[in-house]
Amino acid sequence: MTRKSFSRALWAALFAAALTGPAVADIKDYAFELVQREAKVGEAVLSVRLVDRRTGKPVTDAVIFAKRIDMAPxxxxxxxxKIEQVPSTEPGVYRFRAKLSMAGGWRLSLGAKVQGETGTVENKLVFQAVK
Structure with missing residues (x-):
């Protein structure tokens, strides 16, 4: 291969790489998962993990801006x-304190922004409150 044809091949490869760009994540690539599927009635601390579904790795820098807990199930x-976010010591795990007034099915609805991504991660997680 001559120097001139090598140069052309290199430029063509760089141009092709620029057109395709880096792989971009979709907001649907992220999801909240319950750490436990049951909680005790009364004052409870609920833990959820936010994961990148493509890699299975936890997402540590999300900003949770919407949270609701109800008995829709x-x-x-x-x-x-009432629900409030409390500190967590485990990377990618987000904790919430809520008063579960009765046994039964509860739904935890969350909305979060993932740093560097466009859109909102929204999930509704169902768990059981037990006596």
């Missing part, structure tokens, strides 16, 4: 409880 969506 038991057809009591109007039965809500």
């Amino acid at each position: 038991d057809s009591m969506e109007e039965m809500v409880s």
